Amino acid sequence: xxxxxxxxxxxxxxxxxxxxxxxxxxxxxxxxxxxxxxxxxxxxxxxxxxxxxxxxxxxxxxxxxxxxxxxxxxxxxxxxxxxxxxxxxxxxxxxxxxxxxxxxxxxxxxxxxxxxxxxxxxxxxxxxx
Amino acid sequence: xxxxxxxxxxxxxxxxxxxxxxxxxxxxxxxxxxxxxxxxxxxxxxxxxxxxxxxxxxxxxxxxxxxxxxxxxxxxxxxxxxxxxxxxxxxxxxxxxxxxxxxxxxxxxxxxxxxxxxxxxxxxxxxxx
Numbered sequence: 001x002x003x004x005x006x007x008x009x010x011x012x013x014x015x016x017x018x019x020x021x022x023x024x025x026x027x028x029x030x031x032x033x034x035x036x037x038x039x040x041x042x043x044x045x046x047x048x049x050x051x052x053x054x055x056x057x058x059x060x061x062x063x064x065x066x067x068x069x070x071x072x073x074x075x076x077x078x079x080x081x082x083x084x085x086x087x088x089x090x091x092x093x094x095x096x097x098x099x100x101x102x103x104x105x106x107x108x109x110x111x112x113x114x115x116x117x118x119x120x121x122x123x124x125x126x127x128x129x
Numbered sequence: 130x131x132x133x134x135x136x137x138x139x140x141x142x143x144x145x146x147x148x149x150x151x152x153x154x155x156x157x158x159x160x161x162x163x164x165x166x167x168x169x170x171x172x173x174x175x176x177x178x179x180x181x182x183x184x185x186x187x188x189x190x191x192x193x194x195x196x197x198x199x200x201x202x203x204x205x206x207x208x209x210x211x212x213x214x215x216x217x218x219x220x221x222x223x224x225x226x227x228x229x230x231x232x233x234x235x236x237x238x239x240x241x242x243x244x245x246x247x248x249x250x251x252x253x254x255x256x257x258x
Contacts, residue, residue: 001238022151071228099200099209109130
């Protein structure tokens, strides 16, 4: 089937979900090349909007995301990638999931998960996933 | 905390996850107004890119998504909205989740979920969520 890369200037949002726990780990964007690389290698590869290039998750940290299944939504413009995540955490802040903060009604954010690794050790000071 | 609406011209991707089953139901976009409406009413409200206006999920179908928790990611540019979904399905194609198709290695898509309602009955021919 044809994916619709037209809505976000060549990008699709890709939701990454742990295939065992069903936890949503992170959301990134893929262009056609990142999507092809993800399938080819079986490891989640995004297009980094800030750096303007492909970014294979775990290339620095070693915390790769291994593709188990790819789902596509009804409009063919969003992916759900179910993965095995053998590393301690997907988030460069040291958490299992990037969604470690809960937004409260007053607009504040509360940490709602435990830190599972020290980001400075894994990423150094220039934290980049 | 401040959400970063700048990366997608005023929009944030919002992943909607069933708070009971942890199934990812859909992904939509929120602008600041849609986000405020979501919190205000406790029902998921998106900004429809195709129609250029707010779209309260379930306004036609009755299949509302009731907010149980909102999470924000490390970059404050993506939301994870955990919901109660009392309607039969979030997808306007008649499935529980919009991610009802699995992408196969050969590029084809296979339906991997059961249809739970008849979209023509709920939405009429002009299917619009």
